Amino acid sequence: MNPIIEAIRKRDSGRDPERLTMRYAKMKESPFVFLRGACHLFYDALPDAPVLDRAPLAWCCGDLHFENFGSYKADNRLVYFDINDFDESALAPCTWDIVRLLTSIRCGAETLRATEAETRAVASDCLHSYRAALLRGKPLWVEGETSSGLIHDLFVALAERKRENFLDRRTILDDGQRRIKIDGIKALAVAASERDKVTAFMKRWAAEQPKPGFFKVLDVARRIAGTGSLGVTRYVILVDGKGSPDENYLLDLKATHPSSLLPRLRQIDVIQPVWQDEARRIATIQNRLQAVDHAFLQPVTYDGQPCILRDLQPSEDRVAIGDWGKKLDRLRDVVYAMGNVLAWDQLRASGRGGAASADQLSDFAQGERWMSELLETVDAMTKTTHEQWETFRQSAL
Template sequence: MIDIPQTIARFNAGRDPERLAMKYKAMRTSPFVFLRGTCHLFYERLPQHKVLDDAPPVWICGDMHLENFGSYKADNRLIYFDNNDFDEACLAPNLYELVRLLTSVLVGAGDLKLSRAQALALCHTAVQAYSAALAFGKARWVERETSSGMVRDLFDALASRTRAAHLDRRTTLKGKSRLLKLDGKKALAVSDERRAAVTQFMQQFAAGESDPDFYRVLDVARRIAGTGSLGVDRYVILVEGKGSADGNYLIDLKEALPSSVVPHVHTPQPKWQTEAQRVVEIQRRNQAVSQAFLHAVEFDQRSYVLRSLQPSEDRVALQDWNGKLPRLEGVVNSMAELGAWAHLRSGGRQKSSIADELIAFGNRTDWQVPLIELATQCEAQVAADWKTYCEAYDRDAFAV
């Protein structure tokens, strides 16, 4: 018997108290936010099932759900829509990936005001799209010209946004200089000691780059982003970029922790030098083009991922489906295809399944209905665990 409050508290021990309190409060708002914040619990509670055991091993992101897809600027300066969170990435049966996505659809139905029938229809859309993409056997990607529906709406909105407007959301302009906004929603103040440490780290990092002046630090703050990783040591760094004030860039520096999926899979894992190397290497394998500035680095004798800052606003506004199910189906279809393309793209690396094995799996249909049934079991488990969490939260069991 798992003690839910104790398990959650133990997993989050040692995190920044101010941001951890934000995480706990957010998780109280709905089962979907709770699901986002408890990836470790999801896999601990995932029932053993033959459909999972028989699935081919692939490189999974580990935390595939409706809110972990978005747009990003890649290192080739083009913008793509793709999975954007690889903190939990590892080698695992491919359906570990898909069952979490399906569960997020079912659990998120309440937040999205979906009927039961509509949520199940989206699950069928996802498994069919994933299966067809695997069976086709060729990895593709989503950019503006290949997007449609709500994903295209996102690209169109980004096309009209200037760098200055992007910076204005997160910084204040004083003369020709910018400073980060410490609004308590996206960023919090950092101590002088940590500011100095981050600045020194960036100077050392920049020394090895072709344009060291690009990374000259203008300001540093503690970053608030996501749900599951809230409280993990993380910074937003404002750098000189291509020149002040409107050529500045925002960089994300985040500690990499062990994958919470690995303890619950039987698939042997490679021996990575650091957790950040695991995250960055699998992200590079899975994405068609890597996110800008993506590096595995060491800071403060710990492992961190350095990358361009990806605003949470650069996600599809799922709530804007306006009662038209085909709009949501198009987005979920893209998410499932992106998962399949990532698995094909990274196939054959360090004992992951080769394309022929994935094509054969995609041509099978015997796993589809059992997987959806398993997702409904997971949905019920999440609902029960959230109820237990709420009761504990309301009696201040998570005071930090």
Template sequence: MLNVAESIRNFNAGREPERLAMKYASLRTSPFVFLRGTCHLFYDRLPGDALFSKAPAGWLCGDAHLENFGSYKGDNRLVYFDLNDFDEAALAPVTWELVRFLSSILVAGDGLRATADEAAALCQVFLDAYAAALVPGKARWLERDTAEGLVQELLDTLKARSRPAFLDHRTDRKGRGRVIRCDGKRALKADDDARARVTKLIDTFAATQDKPGFFKVLDVARRVAGTGSLGVARYIVLVEGKGSPDGNYLLDLKEALPSSLAPHLKLAQPAWPSQAHRVVGLQRRMQAVSMAFLHPIVGAKDSPSHVLRGLQPSEDRVSLGAAGTSLEQIRGVIGEMGQLIAWAQLRSAGRQGSADADVLVDFGGSVTSWGADLLAAAHACAAQVRADWKDYCEAFDAGAMALPAQKRGDR
């Protein structure tokens, strides 16, 4: 019998205690947060029947759920709404992606203020939108002119956000320059060793760019963001950009770890140069337009690789649980998320082992033959998540997740 607390401790072994403690406390707050932060456990529990082994192979973000979609500015300077987390990306049966997303709807039902029947109906909305988006065989995208409902409202609000205002929110002015604001919520101080490592990585990357001065490092802090990755080496980096103080840019630098799907993968995976190349390569392949500054960074031999990207004022999520949000508005967003997953799979079809677009078209057209079984599996997976969360809460409350004395800085 799987010991939930022990599995989580083993998976997170070696992470920085200060942020890992935040993760463990966060997992205690709700079944949905627990689902978000225990991707490895979800796939440990996934049944190995035909539904999950004989479906078409596709490129997956690997961690599809309600909060892994968001807005961002692409490298073409336009703002998009799309899948935005590819840490777990891998080649696997497409039903793996679908059942995780459907489970997230069911587990998040209370947060959406939806009854069990309403959450089940939202699952059907997602499945219908996903299948319908596959059938034409053409990948599309969501930006301001093509989005509707809450997503359109979000993208419209981003027009008023400026980089100087964003910098004022995340940094403090110091003389003629800026320093990152270490508020204990979004950022923590980095020690001298961490600052030196990060600066060296950015300097090495900058030397390969047309304007290396743009990436001159002004300040470094440890970043607090997400749930599953808390405790992984991750930094906010303040760089010169187009000039101090208001032309500065903030970057996100995150260590890339193996996908938590890896122990369960039966399909041959490409021989990526590094884990960062996997994450960045698949993000570029699956998103309609890549995020600004998205690059893999590899340091010295045998050292961890990192994913670099911009930290932007245009990054945000649709708040489905916000007061005043109607069930009809939630239906619209979930339908768009179903489309986005389908389009990402079509966009990456026929690449390095994934099924071609014709196979995915046929799969979408045959949803009546597999949809009911997938929905039943999602209900079973959601029930397992709730049971695992209950076990975790008991272990957490009994002190089983306590960590050694915390120390500052990253390993």
């Protein structure tokens, strides 16, 4: 068996077959979607290079690509724009996240409806904004009032969204009671035994919360979301919230696994902290990086498995980066913001748990040679990702 196919099969062992079939179908669509679903292959193929192996350490997302940025409601119920997926997060050289982000831009030409020249140009813009933010050395965040372009559109859409409208898209209202819409796109049905198990778990967990009634379970379904995580244990849970039917809430319960970065990190002797479990790793790093904590973000243990429980993150809360309308300045505006956000997050978590200080990150950014070396690495990883995708596309998976 081809080593790429074998590595994917091994990684996906034990996943839900129904959603795994969806995962493989998505990964065959394009090099970008393949990149999203094969994080472990990306780091396995990462070349030995000083710009990667000797850069200062930072707390990293690990699976950074242009669709892993979006808006979220924080625990203060205000809206923020940030990186929003930390399943693969780890302590790693600060350049690993920017290399993966730029490779996603280069591999995403089809999704972006952009030429190769355009993706090269905007990738360079993203890198320059990342460097400039590190040089400034002060972590900031994107404000809705001062945002522009596609990101501003996202803030406006969220400000105008009403909870009942969101619920109407994801649930069915029957005689004043909502239940999750089983559409094969966002959700799949669960067996009665699964529903009972999730309901019993939530009841136990809610009993320890200040407002247990908020988390009274009304319905449960298997959640369909993402690419890399499709097939892992994951549920969407409808809870009473502030009252039925229009103040119900949807929660996301997702199993966790070790970061895909670990084998490559061991090769360069980057030692990770000892975490109580993978869920606490993800929640801790996410809280360190994001400007304000995500609503309901909790590490929990479900059915003996560490999981993340949080407010459901709708897919429409991510930047529709393919909608730049062939106006290069509009696309540049988005990737410029992404470069800033990445640098701000790394600065925000600097000096903690083995990460380099803000001064060390800024000192690293002073030179310019590392930027050309990094872009050469992006060229190599773009080519490698295309080759891996072609192998996978022609496979029987």
